[in-house]
Amino acid sequence: MQAPIILTGDRPTGKLHIGHYVGSLRQRVEAQHHYRQFVMIADLQALTDNGHDPARVSGNVLEVMADYLAAGLDPAKTTFCLQSALPALPELTSYYLNLVSVARLERNPTVKAEIQQKGFERSLPAGFLVYPVSQAADITAFRATHVPVGEDQLPMLEQANEIVRRFNALVGREVLTECQPILSDTGRLPGIDGKAKMSKSLGNTIELGMSEEAIRQAVFAMYTDPNHLRVSDPGQVEGNTVFAYLDAFHPDKALVAEMKAHYRRGGLGDMRCKQLLNDCLQSLLAPMRARRQQALADRGELLRLLRQGTEQARIITAAVLAEVKDAMGLNCFP
Amino acid sequence: MQAPIILTGDRPTGKLHIGHYVGSLRQRVEAQHHYRQFVMIADLQALTDNGHDPARVSGNVLEVMADYLAAGLDPAKTTFCLQSALPALPELTSYYLNLVSVARLERNPTVKAEIQQKGFERSLPAGFLVYPVSQAADITAFRATHVPVGEDQLPMLEQANEIVRRFNALVGREVLTECQPILSDTGRLPGIDGKAKMSKSLGNTIELGMSEEAIRQAVFAMYTDPNHLRVSDPGQVEGNTVFAYLDAFHPDKALVAEMKAHYRRGGLGDMRCKQLLNDCLQSLLAPMRARRQQALADRGELLRLLRQGTEQARIITAAVLAEVKDAMGLNCFP
Numbered sequence: 001m002q003a004p005i006i007l008t009g010d011r012p013t014g015k016l017h018i019g020h021y022v023g024s025l026r027q028r029v030e031a032q033h034h035y036r037q038f039v040m041i042a043d044l045q046a047l048t049d050n051g052h053d054p055a056r057v058s059g060n061v062l063e064v065m066a067d068y069l070a071a072g073l074d075p076a077k078t079t080f081c082l083q084s085a086l087p088a089l090p091e092l093t094s095y096y097l098n099l100v101s102v103a104r105l106e107r108n109p110t111v112k113a114e115i116q117q118k119g120f121e122r123s124l125p126a127g128f129l130v131y132p133v134s135q136a137a138d139i140t141a142f143r144a145t146h147v148p149v150g151e152d153q154l155p156m157l158e159q160a161n162e163i164v165r166r167f168n169a170l171v172g173r174e175v176l177t178e179c180q181p182i183l184s185d186t187g188r189l190p191g192i193d194g195k196a197k198m199s200k201s202l203g204n205t206i207e208l209g210m211s212e213e214a215i216r217q218a219v220f221a222m223y224t225d226p227n228h229l230r231v232s233d234p235g236q237v238e239g240n241t242v243f244a245y246l247d248a249f250h251p252d253k254a255l256v257a258e259m260k261a262h263y264r265r266g267g268l269g270d271m272r273c274k275q276l277l278n279d280c281l282q283s284l285l286a287p288m289r290a291r292r293q294q295a296l297a298d299r300g301e302l303l304r305l306l307r308q309g310t311e312q313a314r315i316i317t318a319a320v321l322a323e324v325k326d327a328m329g330l331n332c333f334p
Numbered sequence: 335m336q337a338p339i340i341l342t343g344d345r346p347t348g349k350l351h352i353g354h355y356v357g358s359l360r361q362r363v364e365a366q367h368h369y370r371q372f373v374m375i376a377d378l379q380a381l382t383d384n385g386h387d388p389a390r391v392s393g394n395v396l397e398v399m400a401d402y403l404a405a406g407l408d409p410a411k412t413t414f415c416l417q418s419a420l421p422a423l424p425e426l427t428s429y430y431l432n433l434v435s436v437a438r439l440e441r442n443p444t445v446k447a448e449i450q451q452k453g454f455e456r457s458l459p460a461g462f463l464v465y466p467v468s469q470a471a472d473i474t475a476f477r478a479t480h481v482p483v484g485e486d487q488l489p490m491l492e493q494a495n496e497i498v499r500r501f502n503a504l505v506g507r508e509v510l511t512e513c514q515p516i517l518s519d520t521g522r523l524p525g526i527d528g529k530a531k532m533s534k535s536l537g538n539t540i541e542l543g544m545s546e547e548a549i550r551q552a553v554f555a556m557y558t559d560p561n562h563l564r565v566s567d568p569g570q571v572e573g574n575t576v577f578a579y580l581d582a583f584h585p586d587k588a589l590v591a592e593m594k595a596h597y598r599r600g601g602l603g604d605m606r607c608k609q610l611l612n613d614c615l616q617s618l619l620a621p622m623r624a625r626r627q628q629a630l631a632d633r634g635e636l637l638r639l640l641r642q643g644t645e646q647a648r649i650i651t652a653a654v655l656a657e658v659k660d661a662m663g664l665n666c667f668p
Contacts, residue, residue, distance in 0.1 A: 051432030098385030
């Protein structure tokens with residue numbers, strides 16, 4: 001039995017926010033104690049839909065590294081690496097691309113949904129169409145056994161495992177390793193405006209490094225129940241962003257349940273709820289902000305940490321590439 | 335002005351034959367005296383439509399190297415290299431894929447024709463669809479200024495130059511170099527059976543390393559004018575494979591012109607024409623066969639030559655990749 005290995009990561013297109021914290025960073029902080037964990041800054045993948053704006057990608061690499069340290073990822077337990085500095089990944093991609101049909105890629109539900117969402121249609125960059133193959137390269141290059149994903153990303157893992165089975169069948173032995181998903185049990189955190197998607201471009205996020213004042217403003221501007229006009233009115237908890245956040249962040253579940261009941265029957269004002277949420281977020285984010293500032297005060301050290309992990313990753317991924325090439329007989333210069 | 339650089343090569347899917355000699359090898363032997371010339375064994379590209387049979391590709395790498403030496407390419411003048419041993423190429427491909435739309439690739443006339451010819455349709459491997467992008471990576475990674483192609487391959491160079499212009503515009507400076515075609519003035523040599531395409535799978539080729547007896551048999555089995563039954567009959571020169579080959583190979587153009595006239599008016603038998611062609615091919619191929627045998631007698635030396643050229647190519651292509659990454663700001667670990 002192979003020891004479990006997690007591969008996960010983020011596209012460096014902006015600073016990370018509390019949506020990332022709830023959806024993945026928190027789990028990674030926990031997982032780093034139990035798994036060999038690689039966290040990859042996926043700049044190559046970020047370019048597949050930011051090909052026109054590479055500066056947006058390159059400019060966010062160290063921001064994301066700082067966010068990782070801020071969230072509590074520990075370089076002694078988690079290996080950080082930079083995708084574009086791992087040449088084995090595009091090499092593996094180039095081999096895997098021959099094992100997947102264009103029709104199969106076009107059928108990928110995740111890619112289909114994203115193409116629609118991003119409004120690509122005929123201008124779809126080729127890199128975007130083939131990015132599931134590039135993800136298969138990432139996953140297999142680390143021999144990842146576990147990949148944390150949301151439901152919507154499951155087809156990507158299916159595609160990766162299909163390539164694994166196809167390659168192993170082709171060469172007649174188990175060169176590559178299949179992976180399994182770790183499904184997140186938390187739903188997606190809504191934006192502070194109540195919109196389903198939290199995104200920097202919508203300006204509805206709370207970033208990990210936000211100032212105390214900016215957090216306070218965000219919380220007090222938060223979308224609640226628009227029909228809850230007077231404190232005495234009964235209010236709605238469903239679709240109320242403040243309660244969604246309290247559910248996600250407040251450690252005292254009983255207190256939150258009691259407040260929900262109170263809010264529903266009337267007599268609990270939005271301000272009191274927001275005050276509680278503000279206290280909770282401030283105490284969560286204050287140490288993150290401090291760690292983030294500290295990290296960014298020494299960019300050389302941040303870069304050194306990333307480089308150190310990338311060097312480890314380079315050795316691991318190069319070894320898998322060598323096995324793949326060897327299995328195909330393409331090992332002229334071993 | 336940049337010194338002219340040629341990039342050319344072959345997909346190692348079989349031994350090279352006299353069709354390759356007429357169409358490209360002969361020109362390369364000449365060009366190596368005037369250009370910096372890189373000849374790449376394109377095993378990655380060969381896999382785009384041989385993904386199911388990597389052994390066919392890997393098994394022909396040294397055969398093709400031997401063919402190169404047989405044809406007269408000189409390792410002191412021409413740099414040989416192996417595509418799969420140049421990691422900068424798939425890396426560049428992964429960046430360029432974001433600059434080309436799927437629709438643009440689907441419109442590529444060369445790819446369209448090849449898809450039809452190979453009967454891919456819905457099973458089209460993704461690697462095959464994107465191979466023009468991979469070729470753009472090859473060409474730009476060597477800063478090739480000149481690429482020898484047939485008419486049917488011109489769209490590939492257009493695609494490469496489009497990527498060059500797009501990338502340079504994106505980063506605001508001339509990082510990549512456009513290339514121009516060197517169009518071959520010789521038409522395609524027909525197979526010995528008179529079919530338009532000479533191919534190993536049709537069994538209608540004369541390989542550079544064929545034995546004297548096999549060449550003789552191939553020449554005497556050659557397709558001529560099926561209506562030229564008696565020596566005294568007038569014969570047709572057009573579509574007559576023996577004359578196509580005499581045009582391609584016989585050094586004495588006046589003699590060939592005279593024979594054509596004689597054949598047309600009647601009185602010249604196929605046997606005499608074939609005898610002349612046989613003499614001509616035997617004297618062309620005898621020294622090639624000898625060099626080929628000598629080359630294959632020391633596979634270690636062949637491999638050493640290929641590795642030595644590949645090392646040079648690796649330095650050159652890595653430098654171009656570094657410039658490309660630098661221009662995009664993706665140079666965290668320079």
